[in-house]
Amino acid sequence: MEQVIAKETQTAGPSIGIPRKKKRKLTKDHLLVLAFITPSILFITVFVYGFIGWTGYVSLSNWNSLVPDFSYAGLKNYQFLFNDFRFQADLRNTLIFTVLFIGASIVTGQFLAVLLDQKIKGESLFRNIFFFPMALSFVVTGVVWQWLLNPSTGVNLFMKKIGLDSRWYTDTNILAGFQWGKIEFGIPVAIIAVVIAAVWQMTGFSVAMYLAGLRGIPDEVREAARMDGASEFQIYRKIILPLLRPITVSVVIIMAHISLKIFDLIYAMTGSGANFVTDVPGVYMFETTFRGNYYANGAAIAIIMLISVAIFIVPYLISSRKGES
Amino acid sequence: MKKKIWLTIVLVFALMLSACSSSSSSGDSGDKKDSGKLEIFSWWTGAGEEDGLKALIKLFEEKYPDVPIENAAVAGGAGTNAKAVLASRMQGNDPPATFQVHGGAELNEGWVKAGKMEPIDDLYEKEGLNDKFPKDLIDMVSKDGKIYSVPVNIHRGNVLWYNKKVFEENDLEAPTTFDEFFKVADQLKAKGITPLALGDKEPWTATQVFENVLLGKLGAEEYLKLWNGELAFDDPKVVEAIETFKKMLSYINEDHSSRNWQDASQLVAKGEAAMNMMGDWAKGYFVNDLKLKVNEDFGYVATPETEGQFMVITDTFGLPKGVKKADDVKKFLAVLGSVEGQDAFNPLKGSIPARTDADVSKYDQYGKDTMEDFKAAKLAPSLAHGSAAPEGYVTKVNQAVNIFVTQKDVKGFVESLKAASSELK
Numbered sequence: 001m002e003q004v005i006a007k008e009t010q011t012a013g014p015s016i017g018i019p020r021k022k023k024r025k026l027t028k029d030h031l032l033v034l035a036f037i038t039p040s041i042l043f044i045t046v047f048v049y050g051f052i053g054w055t056g057y058v059s060l061s062n063w064n065s066l067v068p069d070f071s072y073a074g075l076k077n078y079q080f081l082f083n084d085f086r087f088q089a090d091l092r093n094t095l096i097f098t099v100l101f102i103g104a105s106i107v108t109g110q111f112l113a114v115l116l117d118q119k120i121k122g123e124s125l126f127r128n129i130f131f132f133p134m135a136l137s138f139v140v141t142g143v144v145w146q147w148l149l150n151p152s153t154g155v156n157l158f159m160k161k162i163g164l165d166s167r168w169y170t171d172t173n174i175l176a177g178f179q180w181g182k183i184e185f186g187i188p189v190a191i192i193a194v195v196i197a198a199v200w201q202m203t204g205f206s207v208a209m210y211l212a213g214l215r216g217i218p219d220e221v222r223e224a225a226r227m228d229g230a231s232e233f234q235i236y237r238k239i240i241l242p243l244l245r246p247i248t249v250s251v252v253i254i255m256a257h258i259s260l261k262i263f264d265l266i267y268a269m270t271g272s273g274a275n276f277v278t279d280v281p282g283v284y285m286f287e288t289t290f291r292g293n294y295y296a297n298g299a300a301i302a303i304i305m306l307i308s309v310a311i312f313i314v315p316y317l318i319s320s321r322k323g324e325s
Numbered sequence: 326m327k328k329k330i331w332l333t334i335v336l337v338f339a340l341m342l343s344a345c346s347s348s349s350s351s352g353d354s355g356d357k358k359d360s361g362k363l364e365i366f367s368w369w370t371g372a373g374e375e376d377g378l379k380a381l382i383k384l385f386e387e388k389y390p391d392v393p394i395e396n397a398a399v400a401g402g403a404g405t406n407a408k409a410v411l412a413s414r415m416q417g418n419d420p421p422a423t424f425q426v427h428g429g430a431e432l433n434e435g436w437v438k439a440g441k442m443e444p445i446d447d448l449y450e451k452e453g454l455n456d457k458f459p460k461d462l463i464d465m466v467s468k469d470g471k472i473y474s475v476p477v478n479i480h481r482g483n484v485l486w487y488n489k490k491v492f493e494e495n496d497l498e499a500p501t502t503f504d505e506f507f508k509v510a511d512q513l514k515a516k517g518i519t520p521l522a523l524g525d526k527e528p529w530t531a532t533q534v535f536e537n538v539l540l541g542k543l544g545a546e547e548y549l550k551l552w553n554g555e556l557a558f559d560d561p562k563v564v565e566a567i568e569t570f571k572k573m574l575s576y577i578n579e580d581h582s583s584r585n586w587q588d589a590s591q592l593v594a595k596g597e598a599a600m601n602m603m604g605d606w607a608k609g610y611f612v613n614d615l616k617l618k619v620n621e622d623f624g625y626v627a628t629p630e631t632e633g634q635f636m637v638i639t640d641t642f643g644l645p646k647g648v649k650k651a652d653d654v655k656k657f658l659a660v661l662g663s664v665e666g667q668d669a670f671n672p673l674k675g676s677i678p679a680r681t682d683a684d685v686s687k688y689d690q691y692g693k694d695t696m697e698d699f700k701a702a703k704l705a706p707s708l709a710h711g712s713a714a715p716e717g718y719v720t721k722v723n724q725a726v727n728i729f730v731t732q733k734d735v736k737g738f739v740e741s742l743k744a745a746s747s748e749l750k
Contacts, residue, residue, distance in 0.1 A: 065717065067439045068416060085741075086724055151580040170582045172731045271526045274582035275731035276724075290409040292720030293435075 052306065059299035066293050077300040085182045087301070089276040090284050092180075094308075096187050097280070098259040100195045101202075105255055106248060108199060109206025114236060116207070117214045127211070131204035138201065142268030145197035169193040169270045172277055190270065190277040198265060202258065206251045213247035214240065249316070256312040261305060281305050362395040363653055366421035367640075368407035369674075370400040373609055377674035384669045385660045392653045397421055403527070408716075415441050420645035422654045428465040428476055428639040429712025430552070436645070437468045443644040443651070444471035445658065452659050457680045461704035465712065466641050474643030475662040476679035478671050481695055482604045482636030482707045483537045483628040486590070486611070489621065491518060491599045499626045503541065503569055506629045510576045513599050520576040522598035524584030528727040532719075533709040534602045535570050535726055541630035542566035545703035552706070552713045554749055558742040567735050574730055581730075591615070593623065602628050604638060604710075608691050609675035619691050627698075635702035638710045639679060714749055721745035 062073045081087040112130055116123055133141065148154040149168040159166055169190040177186030217240060225235045263282030272279040272287075281301050289298030369378045375398070382394050399407035404425075411424055415436065426432045436442050449455050449472050455463070458476060466474045487499050495516060500506040510520035525531040540548050543562055550556035556563070578598060581589070590607050592598035594615045601607065608625070611617045619625075627634070642661055644654050660666045667678035672687045677696050685693055706712035711719055725741040728734075 065439075065715075066412060066415070066435050085728060146583070150583050152583075167579070170580050172582075270583075272528070272727060274525070275728055288720065290412075291405055292717045293412065294717060294720070 055299045055302050058296055059303050061296050063295040063299075064293070064297060068295075073296065077296045078304075080297065081300055081304070083182070086272075086276050086279060086284060087281070088181045088183045090279050090281045092183060092185055093188060093191055093276075093278060094260060094262075094280050097191050097195060097198075097262070098256060100187075100192070101198050101259045102252055102255045104195060104199045105202055105206045106251060108203045109210050109251065110241070110244070112203065112207045113210035113214055114240075116211055127207070130207045133201045134204045136201065138262075138264040139268045141197050141201045142265045142270075145193070145200070146269045149193045149196070169273065169278060172274050174277075188273075188277040190273050194266060194269060194278055197269060198259070198262070201265075202255065206255070209247050209251050210244060213244045217243055253312055253316045257309050260309050260312070362393045363423075363650070363657055364395045364397045364421040365642075365657070366397045366399070366407070366411060366424035368399055368401075368404040368425060370398050372613065374674045377670040377672075380669040380673055381661070381666055384666060385657055388660060389653075389656055392656065394657075415439075415645070418647060420648055422648055422650070423642045423644060423657060425640050425642060426474065427711045428462070428474065428637070428641045429706040430715050431711035432466060432474055432641060432643065433468040434715040436643070437473050441646050442473045443646055444473055445475070445644050445655070446472050448475070448655050448658055448662075452662055454662050457662075457682060459681060459700070459704060462637070462639065462679060465637070465639065465704070465706055466643075474641035475658045476639045476641045477661050477667065478640050478674055478676035479679050479695075479699060480604050480606055480638040480676050481698075482533060482638055482710070483540060483602075483631045483634065483705075484605050484607070485600055485602055485626050485628045486593055486607055487600045487624050487626075488593050488596050488598075489624050491596050492624070497599075499624060500629055501626060501632060503629045507572065509599075510573075514576060518596075519578045519592065519598035520600060521573060521578075522589040522592040522601040523574075523577040523581040524586050524589030525581050525727070525730060526583060526585045528723040528730075529709045529719075530586050530589070530603070531730050532723050532726045533604065533707070534573065535567075536708045536713075537602055537628040537631060537636065538570045538573065539563070539566045539708075540634055540636060540705050541628060542569060545634045545705045548705050552708075552749060554746070558746060559739050564735065564739060567729075567738060571729075571733050571735060574733065587614075604636075604707075605691070605695065606675060612689075613675075619689065625691065633698075633702055635699055635704050636707050637704045638707045638712060718745055718748040721748070 057070075059077055060073055060075070062069045062071045062076075064077075116126055116130075120126070146169075150156065151167050151170055156166060156168070167189075171189040173189045174184045174186035175189060177184040179185075221239060221243075222235055225239055230238070261282060262280055263286065266278055266280050266283055267286075270278040272283060281304065285298045285301040285305070288294045288301070365378070365382065367378060369375055378396065378398065382396060385392075385394060399410050401407075407425070411421070414420060420441070426436065432442075454475070462476055462479075463472060466472060466476060485499065491497075491513075492499065495512060495518075497509050497512060498505070500509045513520040523530060523534065539551070542565055543551070543556075547556055547562065551558070551563070578584075578589070578592060584592075586603055586607070587610055589598075590601055590603065590610050593601040594611060594617055605625075608619070611623055612619065617623055626632075642658060644651060644658065648654055661670075662680070664678075664680060664683050667680050668684050668687050671678045671683075672689075672692070677683075677688065677692050677699060681696075681700050683696070685696060688696065708714055708719060708722065714722075722742065722745060725738055725745065728741075729738040
């Protein structure tokens, strides 16, 4: 490692002196800034982008046993994954989970934020209550909701009394299912239990975002609308909520990258589930790499996850850069 | 002024480099420490097993006070975490002095095949171990005629645990054949009792039931042929076993996928379910955690049609290549393989000794019975625990079983077993 860094410093050293734009003169401030940024840039280059590259390289190799084998395999590992029952199920689950999770977080987040915005008594108390689950780790949430939604304990004892027998995350049914590839595509009932737990944990975050957004809308806007005879409901529907659209974009981006990479919640709460109804790529990657020693397959899953997150993040980064300049 | 700036830059780099070099130098001192201490790598961190390991280390320290030992156990994931740590250390040529590994494919097709182990035939010779373990067991830790590790303990995988009270109240006998099993199961089901408890949140438990059915239907000899490719997975006998497994699955608890094996054992303990197929670590759970009495609250028989056969799960320790102080490691392995060592470890861990000449009086009734069976029985390596086939294959079987438990598609299951068997060479 030391050697790698030493090399990086050698190659990066001279480039510090080269100013980005020829017209600008290199001032003391620039140099200071560079001096402070360079170490982190180097570390990120090696430990983030270097290892992303490494993972990509492994994903194209034949390393699927305890003995490293870096011979070139082409897209074999990717082909295997997309033909694999488990991975197809993972893609379905991630997609459904992401859509339901983001949708529910936005709706409940907006709803609670609007309620909190009514200048009520004890607002900060409620804000803390809603925000508190955020302080927990997903593992804790997973364990708690595993018990709460366990078919033989928790809320089900109550639900059984009133004649509802729900199997929550042990349910293997797929709603609105149709055959797609090797799997049945649709909404796995079991994933709804996981969505409930995830929304419980993350809603506080979207409440906070929307509340900040609501506070950012000047009172004059509402008053003007009231003068024009709009009802409170109309004000929210026609004026406030459209004004909150940028907040929604941010919430979607942040929630999407959480839900596409989700691992801990699922691992603690349900595991892969019967017939892989609650399996996600993260869990598959962990098991195939560290239990099965399929390092190249695991690396390929990691790269697919990276690309799926990038689909959300990169356009956002580009548009926010444009906004800056 | 400019000088100052360059000085800052230089300082920053110097700091960076020193940060790196200090971490690597601490790595060096770590190595020095390692070469001084024998690092015993395992995943024995649970209640009884940790005590067993400590007793073993204590025994060794009494015998060799000049060889310091370091207990490098890694907790969690039923060994998965430890195996991940071990894999990266072995690949980085930084092996622990010795490490826990299941006898069979996990050792032979994993580390021995990768060229990471030293043969220890001379140790067996010196300590006279060759006739102290059953021959089948020595075969499980040998590859190409060379022996690579010392077995410490034996767990039995093909045990059917049943709730005695439930069986007595309903006037039932513990089943020994598949016909009896289904007869008993039907009677229990009619009474509203779950016949068979299963907790397959982690799918290996279902794989374990499957391998016991395979053993019962095929017998140990044919069962062994599955793993060296002599018997195909679409053989009619295998398909028959799968059909039987499928029928068994219609007698399990509905919430099986939310339970782990302990939760499933609880169902049997409480009498909500009548039977449970689990390795004999379940006895430790029944006795120590649930405070039940052997042969009073719960009873045990071999799983259907496996009487006289023994599904073996054995923890062994070997000598990795490139370890400094290999002689000290061998001293430790010798203690592991001695009667004293095995009798210090196993009663606490709740397993039986791998040696057939250990002191029977130190074990409870279940242990005594099992030791008796172990001497005479035909040994079969467990698939679910990585002894019959490489880990990669086991992972794929676990996946196929997980799908089968829900879909019950025999044809699809046979196909995925066949497809995965390209891993068996």
